[in-house]
Amino acid sequence: MRQKKVKRAKADHEIGAGEIGKEPESENILAEFKTTNVLSFSAREKSIFIHGKLADQDAVVILEKTPITEDSLAELFSDSRLKLDMRNDIYSTYRLQAPPQLNEIKTTVVCPATEKHVKKYQRQETFLVEETGEDYQSITLPYIQKQSLSIQxxxxxxxxxxxxxxIVYEDLDPDVGFVLLPDFKWDQKQVDNLYLIAITHQRGIRSLRDLTSEHLPLLHNIFQKGKAAILQRYSLPSSKLRVYLHYQPSYYHLHVHFTKLGYEAPGCGVERAHLLADVIQNLQSDPEYYRTRTLYFPLRADDELLSKFKEAGRL
Amino acid sequence: MRQKKVKRAKADHEIGAGEIGKEPESENILAEFKTTNVLSFSAREKSIFIHGKLADQDAVVILEKTPITEDSLAELFSDSRLKLDMRNDIYSTYRLQAPPQLNEIKTTVVCPATEKHVKKYQRQETFLVEETGEDYQSITLPYIQKQSLSIQxxxxxxxxxxxxxxIVYEDLDPDVGFVLLPDFKWDQKQVDNLYLIAITHQRGIRSLRDLTSEHLPLLHNIFQKGKAAILQRYSLPSSKLRVYLHYQPSYYHLHVHFTKLGYEAPGCGVERAHLLADVIQNLQSDPEYYRTRTLYFPLRADDELLSKFKEAGRL
Structure with a gap:
């Protein structure tokens, strides 16, 4: 081990002093990396998180392809190999094999990695759950009532x-009032990823499932005054906003998400988000819509609620 | 041009008959591509959309790096060059230069591209549009009927x-049948970003707006047989799928998206996607749901339909 460390330090130094066009190669420490398992993976972001062993030590290796930059295009087009995959009308697709130096993969090594590192990068699978109105009463509601997650x-x-x-805005009315404040995920540095939460003053409304036409004044009030407050404070009109509820929510006290349209906020997917405008319309035409309807939502493999659905034979 | 076409057809044939390990190279048509401008770019997704000229014809070229697959890791680790960037405590970062065949770039060429194609890929601000049933009849429908984008x-x-x-699966029935095939966006190398499209054999159903309870057998058929085909071919159960329609769709012939849950497919946000299971439920309880309901969707700043809504004083 000690010898290896010396060698690595040398490589460091050499790279620091490297001449252009004659960059020294690092020792390929990954050649001896033994993969234990893939912790997570993003097809969209072209990244992968791997747990394994590097010289008998636990290690996490993160690979992420690099963005394609405008200034590499000319060389990329002229110096690559192209293999045809498909042609239909004016559309064709190829696989392009680029010169390696134009197409690097960003590699991060954590070694030795602790159990905490491994857990941090471990992705959980999610499953889509189908919850009928009866499932809510017999499975989900008892689970919510028993769970210990505090909303203090x-x-x-x-x-x-x-x-x-x-607090960005507040309506103090005990029935239809709410507090509007930035979500933790938003750094408030630019409106491009604006993310605010409206939390109702009224207590006891756990989620979408509890809403009936009785709550229409509350929902209208949050919708209208929330949008107006955001226009005033951030100069963002309602046509630039995505206003929605989560089901399941991450905590069971009614709250509404306001995010900038075009910002792909986590949890804004169709499998979890419900547009407030749709919720209002649905309750207007059927006061019991959210009590009776089958709702779909994703749950992580380690979610206790998922076990409850499995135990009930509903998955 | 004619000569070129013959050559390409030959390449097509050769690839179809290609032997493993001795795959024929396509003509590198991109060597003659002249970039006009970058239409859009995603550092997160490692993609770039470029407008330019290919043999004097307008063309759009889309480059997107491919996901890093688990089965390529062993070879990637052993056969790559590694260049050290930074080392700090247990963390170090490198640039990895992979063998070209392990690190391809998915390339899509649209040629000749129309102005509409160029606009489609041009990054634009988006606005949320509120479309009542009447707006659809007076604004959207006339626009769809007049627009020239071919669905040949x-x-x-x-x-x-x-x-x-x-084609992954087909049901030939002219009323409830459909073709299921991979979306262009999916390279089919791993199920983590599975993306298939079901296209109905029945013609003339433009979108969600045309659906009534009459179409329930069609929708049920796509839902059930599409899920069954995906289970059989990709071993992915329905609890791992997000099945939805777009409104507005990108082309006005009814089609349904099947994507893997957990993969944040573009267009799976609540502002554009409608779960097929919800569509079915809504039509079951109200046959005219999608004819009468106000629908919300994002439109890009340069979308002609947006101008129509503006002209009508609806935005």
């Missing part, structure tokens, strides 16, 4: 015991 | 004049 932090916000300085 | 390529698929070998 929500009450702290509503009572100004915490985050009071972060 | 859809008919080519249905008539087996193109992409016949890509």
């Amino acid at each position: 932090w929500v009450y702290n916000i509503l009572e100004k015991k915490a985050e009071a300085e972060r | 390529w859809v008919y080519n698929i249905l008539e087996k004049k193109a992409e016949a070998e890509r």
Whole structure:
């Protein structure tokens, strides 16, 4: 081991002093990497997180393809090999084999990696659950009532015991009022990824499932005043906003998400998000829509609620 | 041009008959591509959309790096060059130069490309449009009827004049039948970003707006047989699938998207996607649901339909 360390330090130095066009190669430490398992993977982002062993030590290796830059295009087009996959009318697809130096893969090695590193990068599979109105009553509601996840932090916000300085807008009405504040995921540095949450002052509305036509004044109020507050504070009109609820929500106190249209906020997919405008329309035409309808949502493999659905033979 | 076409047809044939390990190279048509401008770019997705000229014809070239697959890892680790960028404590980063055949770039060429194609790929701001049933009749429908974007390529698929070998499953019934095939966006190398499209044999159903309870047998058929075909071919159960329609769709011939749950496919956001299971439920309880309901969807700043909504004072 000690010898190896010396060798690596040398390689470091050499690279620091490397001449252009004659860049020294690092020792390919990955040649001896033994994959244990793939922790996670993104086809969209072209990345993969791998757990394995590097010289008998636990290691995590992260590979991520690099963005295609405009200044590499001319060379990429002239110096690559092209293999035809498909042709139909004016459309054709190919596989392009680029010169390696134009098409690098960003590689991050964590070694030795602790169990915490491994867990951090471990992706959980998700499953789509189909929940009928009866499933909600017999499986989900008892689970929500028993679960211990505290929403004290929500009450702290509503009572100004915490985050009071972060509030963007508030309507104090106990029935239709709400607090609007930035979501933690938003750094508030630019509106391109604007993300705010409206939390109702009314307590006891757990989720979409509890909503009936009785709640229409509350929903209208959040929709209208939330949009107006965002227009005033961030100059963003309602045509640039995606306003929606989650089902399942991550906490069971009614809240509404306001995100910028075009920003692909986590959880804005059709499998989890419900546009507030649709919710209002559906309740207008059927007061019991969300009590009776079958709802679909993803759950992670390690979610306790998923086990409940499995135990009930519903998955 | 004629000569070129003959050569390409030959290449097609050769690839169809290609032997493993001795795959024929396509003519590198991109060597003569002249970039006009970059239409859009995603650092997150490692893709770039380029407008330019190919033998004096307008063309759009789309480059997208391919996902890193688990089965390529062993070879990738052993056969790559590694260049150290940074080392700090247990963390180090490198640039990895992979063998070209392990690190291909998916390339799509549209040629000749129309102005509409160029616009389609040009990055634009989007606006959320609110379309009532009346708006559809007075604004959207006349626009669809007048627009010139050809769907000949859809008919080519249905008539087996193109992409016949890509078909994963087909139900030939003229009323409830459909063709299931991989979407262009999917390279079919791993199921993690599975993306298939079911295209109905029945013609004349433009979109969600045309659906009534009459179409329930068609929708049920696509849902059930599409899921069964995916289970059989890719071993992916329905609990791992997100099955949905787009509104507005990108072409006005009814089609259904099947994507892997957890893969954030472009267009799977709540503002554009409608779960097929929800569509079926909504039509079951109200046969005219999609004819009468106000629908919300994003439109790009340069979309002609957006101008129509503006002209009508609806935005």
